[in-house]
Amino acid sequence: MATPGPTTPGAPFEPSQPPVIEGFSPSVYSTQESFKEKFLRKTRENPMVPIGCLGTAAALTYGLYCFHRGQSQRSQLMMRTRIAAQGFTVAAILLGLAASALKSRP
Secondary structure (H helix, E strand, C coil): CCCCCCCCCCCCCCCCCCCCCCCCCCCCCCCCCCHHHHHHHHHHHHCCCHHHHHHHHHHHHHHHHHHHCCHHHHHHHHHHHHHHHHHHHHHHHHHHHHHHHHCCCC
């Protein structure tokens, strides 16, 4: 009966270290990014997402302010505007994903 191939001494997997996979890099960037650096890079890659988020937050804030002041029609209009801004943000995210997927194709 044939014996299996040579075995490596020690544990085949070290839980404290990530597994090493030939030809695979978990990150395109060799150094760790801070939150600010990652935020700025993502904003440069797809600037419409932060604009949509700011529009959503502005419409929500102004709508709540109008609700507090008793301007119900203006408050309803701002809540509908918020929904539109959220839709814009989701569309920007999806278009950004599609553009990055098409750009990464060989």
